[in-house]
Structure formats: structure tokens, C-alpha cells
Amino acid sequence: MKNYISILFLGFTLLLSQSCDTEYLDPNSTLEPDVVNSTENLVALINGIQQRWSTDRAGMIYTKTHITGLNTDELRLLNPGNLGENELLLGGDDVNGGNELLNNIWTQGMLARKEATTIIDAAEQAADDPSTANSLKAYGLFYRALVHGTLIQYFEQLPLEIENDAPFENRTVVLQAAIADLQEAKGYADAGIAAEVSSDVFQSVDLENSINALLARFNLMAGNYAAAISAADQVDLTVRSVWEFDAAIPNPLAFWFGSQNVTQAKDLSFGLPAALAPETDDDRVPFYVTAEDLNAPSPDYQVVGFYDDNLDEIPVYLPGEILLIKAEAYARNGDLSAAVNELNEVRTKTAATDAFGLGADLPPYSGPVTQDDILEEIYKNRRIELYLTGLALEDSRRFNRPGPGSANAERNRNYYPYPNSERDNNSNTPANPAN
Structure with missing residues (x-):
């Protein structure tokens, strides 16, 4: 991978953001020595x-939602x-490596990965004590894992190294790397996040x-079912973890849905076939559409x-996802x-008992207690509960729903072509998938 994914080190600007005095470092205009030698600036880079x-039409939330939503009939x-x-x-x-959204999700993801790796590598040099360094690493590892685990849902392979002509790794290796980063991050986070970091992040x-x-x-995506259950058991379902916005930096989906010029909900089916249509009294339907x-x-x-509103918070994960995992x-x-x-x-959760007010x-x-029937019901509930979270394409493949070329196909591609920006700069870019 060549230098097009590198940060442009052109000086740095600390900006005020959102409704508090928390600072963030504009990742596109950072002076590397100032960043890596300062805990304060590494926190700002986080x-x-x-x-x-989380922000802008080029950002990961907009792109993953729209790539998935237009593929799986969630959106019109x-x-x-x-x-x-x-x-x-x-x-x-009709989709090729020049597609704007594919280039955006790839480029923004790789830049976020580069910045996260900068934090991981510079933490010990910048911090005054091991607790602060480990806290910085926890955030860097979390975001690097988030990038890898998200991009592998759209592309068959990814480069894991930040170097010229980086080799691509398959799905199994990428998921293993993401899980390893999260396990390391968990060790640091469980020890407690240092006040020097938590006070400003x-x-x-x-x-x-x-x-x-x-x-x-x-x-779950990797097929490590016991590990998935163990991790899910450790999530406090009463805690809200969200991406938040303000008037200056609005919710990117609410902003563009509100423009009435790009996309909107397709219908009340959530992209599901008639046989799996939401039940008429499912309260999640009017919650979302x-x-x-x-x-x-x-x-x-x-x-x-x-x-629905530019100030709406977007969950990092939903309690219902954890239960369905x-x-x-x-x-x-x-x-x-x-x-x-x-x-x-x-199924029985009510709005009053859910941290986000989302209940069916x-x-x-009451259906047949067979593995196939239960998995089908789980899939149906994932598609409704997790509407517009960007997980529908991954789910459609994992549950072996009809794909491209099949009768009554429920998705129009399995994986996507690699962006031209990567192919033009990395001779190891694999051949594009057939569909």
C-alpha cells in the first residue's frame, strides 16, 4: 500500500467539537512529531x-449503511x-472499482487504521506512565479492530500492514487480527482507563x-461461537454506547435522509422476503419506518x-444485537x-426495557424447534432489530440466503471490487470477485 493512505503531515490544528470542550485533532492536517510526542495530541487524534x-457523507457510517442498504433492499x-x-x-x-462509496469506505477506513496504529505505536513514547500508555493503546486497538472487522464485510481480502505493496490477507486472518486487537484492548481497558485519557476523550x-x-x-462472524457467547455475556445491556452529534456536526444519515435527494426507506419489509415479513404488531416497524x-x-x-433528527445519537451496538449473537x-x-x-x-423486549427504547x-x-427454523427466525429478527446498522449484507451471506444469480435473490452482490485507488498503488491487489 503506497502513501496515498498516509496522513498529510502539514501542520496541526486543534478544533473544538460537539456540545462540550473536548478537542479533536484534524487527522488530515497533523504534524507527526507533535502528535507522537504528546499524550494530549494522541487523545485528540483518538x-x-x-x-x-461517524460524520460526513464520506464517513464510515454513511458508506457502510448505504452500501449494505442498497444491496439488500433496506433502502430505495x-x-x-x-x-x-x-x-x-x-x-x-454495474459496480466497479471506481465507485465513489467503495473508494470512500476504503480510504476512510485505511486512514482511520493508519491513525489508530500511530496511537498504538507512539503510546509508550508519549505517555508519562504505563497506565496512560496502555489506555491510549486500548483506544487505538479498538478502532483498528473496528476498521478491519467492518471492511472485511465488504471485501474478500484486506492488507493488514501499512507499507508499500502490502500483501492482502483472507477473511479468516483479518478477523483473527481484529479479535487479537480487541483482546489486547480489553486487557488494558479492564485495568482501568487513566484519567489523563478519560478526561479528554x-x-x-x-x-x-x-x-x-x-x-x-x-x-460470531469467525465461527467462534463459545467465544462470541462469552464476550456477549460481558456486555452491560443497560449501558448506551453511541456516536453523538451536534448542530455543527450532524448525524450524517439523518442529514441526508432529510435532504430527500439521495435515499429513504424502501418499505415496511426491511428487505425481507414475504415469507419472513415482519409481524403486523411488531413495534420495531414504526420505530424505524x-x-x-x-x-x-x-x-x-x-x-x-x-x-430522524440531525442530533440523534447512533448506537455503536444495540442490546438486541448482543442477545441475537x-x-x-x-x-x-x-x-x-x-x-x-x-x-x-x-421478541418480547419492550421499548421501556431497552436502553434505546427499541422493542418488538x-x-x-412458537415455531418448530429445529436448528434451521430457529436460525431463520434469528435472521428475520436480526434484519428488523438491526435495520440500517450495516450488518445486513454480512448476515445475508452468513445465513446462506439466496445470492446473486439465484432465483429470488436477496442481495445483488456478495463482495465488492477493490477500489481503483488501491489497485493503482498496490501491485498485490487481488482480482475482483465475480459478484
Whole structure:
């Protein structure tokens, strides 16, 4: 990987952000010696990574939501003049390495990974004591794992090293690297985050619980079911871990849904086939999707939920995801009774008992107690509970739903072409996937 992913070291600016006095370092204009020799600036760089991840149309939240949502029928396109989104909606061969959203998610992800690695490598040099250094490392490792575990959901392989012509690694190796980073981060976080770091880092992301949530998510993706259950058990479901916004830096999905010029909710199906359609009294449906007149011949569906107002917080993970991770892991390990118990925790959960006010308020599962039937019900609930979290493509593949070329296909691609920006700079870039 060549230098196009490197930070441009052109001087640095400390900026005030959000509704507090927390500072973040603009990652695109940093003077490297000043950053790596200062705990204060490494903390500011952590905040800069969070801003890169969560804000703007080029950021990771917008791109992963739209790549997935247009692939799996969660979203409709309002204006085909948005060429990148239109290509993703068409799918198949209409998507190539020049796609704007693919280039954005790759470039922003690799920059965030570069910045996270800078924090990890510089922590001991910058910090006055081991506790502070380890706290800095915990954040760097968390964000590096988040990047790797997210990008591998869209691309078959990734480069793990930051170097010219970096070799690409397969999905198994990438997930192992992400899990290893999170395990190391967990050790540091469990020992306690030093006040020198916690006092200035953005507080909306609860690091300890988010580490365990990602360990559960990525272990499930890797097929490490016992480890996924163990990590999920350590997540406090009453704690809210969120990306937060303000008037100057708005929720990027609410902003663009509100523009009525790019995308909106497709319908009330959440991209599910008729056989798996949400139940009519599922309270999660009106939580996420509404229309001025739901009884109109062609309702103008609108996204609400976490994406209705520019100040809405976006969860880093949802309590329902953690419960459904356990349900799926138990089911795949053959413990169907435990799987149904966890599934019912989601089906019967009410808004009043959920940290984010998201509840289905449905009766317990009453279908056949077979592995296939329970997994299908888990998949259905994941697609509804986790609407627009960017996990639907990963889920569709993992549950072996009909893919490209199949009758009644439920996704229009399995993986995406590598961005031209990478191929032009890295001779080790693999051949693009067929679909």
C-alpha cells in the first residue's frame, strides 16, 4: 500500500467539537512529531478518528449503511443522479472499482487504521506512565479492530500492514487480527482507563462495553461461537454506547435522509422476503419506518428511529444485537433451548426495557424447534432489530440466503471490487470477485 493512505503531515490544528470542550485533532492536517510526542495530541487524534468514522457523507457510517442498504433492499434511491448510490442499487457488473462509496469506505477506513496504529505505536513514547500508555493503546486497538472487522464485510481480502505493496490477507486472518486487537484492548481497558485519557476523550463511546460487543460480533462472524457467547455475556445491556452529534456536526444519515435527494426507506419489509415479513404488531416497524399516510396506495416511506433528527445519537451496538449473537451462537452449536431463550429476550423486549427504547413487544417464538427454523427466525429478527446498522449484507451471506444469480435473490452482490485507488498503488491487489 503506497502513501496515498498516509496522513498529510502539514501542520496541526486543534478544533473544538460537539456540545462540550473536548478537542479533536484534524487527522488530515497533523504534524507527526507533535502528535507522537504528546499524550494530549494522541487523545485528540483518538477523537479525530471518531469524527472520521461517524460524520460526513464520506464517513464510515454513511458508506457502510448505504452500501449494505442498497444491496439488500433496506433502502430505495430517490435520485439516480447520485451515481455511486445508483450503481450500488443496480449491483452486479454495474459496480466497479471506481465507485465513489467503495473508494470512500476504503480510504476512510485505511486512514482511520493508519491513525489508530500511530496511537498504538507512539503510546509508550508519549505517555508519562504505563497506565496512560496502555489506555491510549486500548483506544487505538479498538478502532483498528473496528476498521478491519467492518471492511472485511465488504471485501474478500484486506492488507493488514501499512507499507508499500502490502500483501492482502483472507477473511479468516483479518478477523483473527481484529479479535487479537480487541483482546489486547480489553486487557488494558479492564485495568482501568487513566484519567489523563478519560478526561479528554469523547465520552459517548463506552469503551469497555464496546470492546466486548465487537468481540462478540467478530467472533460470531469467525465461527467462534463459545467465544462470541462469552464476550456477549460481558456486555452491560443497560449501558448506551453511541456516536453523538451536534448542530455543527450532524448525524450524517439523518442529514441526508432529510435532504430527500439521495435515499429513504424502501418499505415496511426491511428487505425481507414475504415469507419472513415482519409481524403486523411488531413495534420495531414504526420505530424505524413511517409514512405520512401508511394507507396510501404508494406510501412515501421515511426512515426514523436513530436517523430522524440531525442530533440523534447512533448506537455503536444495540442490546438486541448482543442477545441475537448469543441466540445464533447457541443455535449453531446445537443448544436450541438456549437459543430460543435468547431469541425470546428480543421478541418480547419492550421499548421501556431497552436502553434505546427499541422493542418488538411480540409473543415468544412458537415455531418448530429445529436448528434451521430457529436460525431463520434469528435472521428475520436480526434484519428488523438491526435495520440500517450495516450488518445486513454480512448476515445475508452468513445465513446462506439466496445470492446473486439465484432465483429470488436477496442481495445483488456478495463482495465488492477493490477500489481503483488501491489497485493503482498496490501491485498485490487481488482480482475482483465475480459478484
